[in-house]
Amino acid sequence: MEYLLRFIQTHETFRLPEIQALADLEGIPMEVISYSLDSPFCTLKLPDDDSARSLLSRSITAKAIYALWGSGPTYPTLHESVLATSTPWWPQFQGQSFKFTIDSFQGSRTHADICELINSFAYMSFTGPVALKNPDMRFCVLEDWAFDAQAHGSSTPQHLYLGRLVGTSQREIVGKYDLKKRRYISTTSMDAELALITANIALARPGAIFYDPFVGTGSFPVACAHFGALAFGSDIDGRAIRGKGGRNLRANFAQYDLAPGFGDSFVADLTNSPLRPGRYLDGIVCDPPYGVREGLKVLGHREKRVGPVYDGPDAHHLQPGRVVSRGWATSILDADCE
Template sequence: MDYLIRFSQSHETFRLPEIEALALLEGVDLQVISYSLESPFCIVRLPSEDSARRLIRRSILAMSIHELWAHAPDLATLHSTIQSTTAHLWPAYRTCSFKFTIDSYQGSRPNDAKVKLIESFSYLGFEGPIVMRGTDEEFVIFEDWPTNATRLGIPEPKHLYFGRYLGGGARDLPKKLDLKKRRYISTTSMDAELALVTANLALAAPGKLVYDPFVGTGSFPIACAQFGALTFGSDIDGRSIRGDGKKRTLKGNFEQYGLLAGLGGMFTADLTNSPVRRAPLRYDGDGVTGRLFDAVVCDPPYGVREGLKVLGVRDPVKSAGVEKRGMEKYKDPDFVPPKKPFSFLAMLDTILQFSAQTLVDNGRLSFWMPTANDEDQEIPVPTHPYLEIVSVCTQTFNKWSRRLITYRRIPDAQVDQEAMRKREEAKPVGKTADELNPFRKAYFSKFESPTPTNGSSPSGVGTPNPTATPPPPPQPQPSTTSSSSISGAIGGAETGE
């Protein structure tokens, strides 16, 4: 049967990927019949009412789901369709308590017109009491109006839907995990709504192991733990994990929400020097041996406020004494390890390589990355032969956007061996923060394309404007992108979540 999903009209590119991920997680056979980014109404085909309720019970972006009785471009056609196709359903609701609700998108009617609209459904023959709270059944009339319908005086909606309410999503969860009420956050803490959506796309669930290599104050592990996963995390700056050592700590955040059972362990580490075991990439593995995570979720550092850094020194020969002192004093609580610049694109590729070596078959990598909106400066979505792109969701700001990219770990036997052989190692070019990070360079040039010289066409990112420095990006901060190859892992001086 067909069902109607009523989405919130926000984060439009995230909505369908979240529902498809939840269908996979719940084992529900989902067929999308009608969907548009411009409308909050989505028609899907599902096997049963129970599967419909299970599909959206933990959805963050779906408000409700309804048994769809009919939809039409006008009221007369809607009534005609209901009368000709659903008469066999009416007797089941003849004596139960009920109520009618009108849900209008982009338009409205006067109260007397609303009453008249509801009374036009009297042919259904419902005889039970009308109960506004705690009713047995709720029937909803959905109206999809043209843009600016009220201001333009448009009298009727462009499309109507009629359905029976079955269940709601998890729209209250972002309020529970709201950053404004959280004890311990940082300037890069991911807001609760998008953290929960990320957890859904990563298929976080009981029995799953989830890892965040840029854990910060724990936004993603908290969201994944909320859905029952056992979470782990690391950060190059241990201070973000320890906080003040009292209540304002990452562990304190888990305690605040009663999620300590989902806190597996947090440690200080740089992804390029990670202690996490990584299995060699092969083509005949069993899908589990040597790989331990069901999901990797992260919002890597973007390197905007300061250049992207990893542990190490620029010149090992000239800095041999620094390395020796580090090996002697690394357990000292006051020890600050040396760092060196790292390529933004190599970091993204490192995340993919790390995930390919640690995710079980069909495990998921969901990470955020920034890019310019100008196609000439846009950073391509990074790829890896062992990872299949599942979805690319985009949150747009002014001249730049950040994407939530989700991958599936391909079973070894299905990997394109030729593509893996052609994969080249990342070779970062440059030494300065701007040279190593095209997004940073574009950001501080206000994403302006460089002026062509000698008849050449602009390419790459714009030249920084020394006279105009834009403010830092809106919080929370984004992530990055590349398609090179460096095995290992990474951390940054600017922690994301």
């Protein structure tokens, strides 16, 4: 059966990989019929409504999924498609309450236009009452307008769809994990939305073990723990993990009641990792340090030195809060990844 996926129009290159990853995670056979980075609408083939709801239940890049009842470039062709496609399904929905809405991407409609467009589907003859709150069925006419079309005098969208709402996503949790509300962050904390999307693409799930070698304030481990994974992390700078005054990596897990999902954290240089070799991790999610705010570094001096360097009574590498590091060129990073 064909379904229409309504994406958000941001993070375009992440949208399809996330949905494909979730299909793999749920074991759902999925065929992509049409998709474009320039449009938030994607048509799919899925086995049934339950599969569609499962596919979208934890998505971040999608808003909703609809059973596709018709599509076309104009309203006359849309009505023809609706009659040809959905007529056999109408009897099973008779007597149920329903609601129609309009979703105009890159366009807008007046209230009068909306009423006229909705009334144009009166031939479907549903016998149930119209219910604006909590209806049994929600139908949506989705309009895909060309960019700035109305500003240039166009009065018609470039494509139209009619869909019956089947399921919605978890996009509301993006606000819950917003960095502005988080107890402990730094200048390099990963955006909460991207961290959640990454956790989905990496297949974070209950029973899985995930590791972030550049953990910092824990954006990726928190996202993985939200989806049920057990998260670990390390960082070259222990100060980022320990924080100060009760604001630290562990406090972020406690803020979201995710303490059971926090395995542990430790101070380590990824180029000299203390982890035992082997395939015991289900995923590694990270944002390697780069750029002006946080350059690439590894433990050690820029200059070759023999023996400890003293600054007072104690060797400086033993002083509290002291991190000695040297630059780590991107070329070396590439070589380490090979």
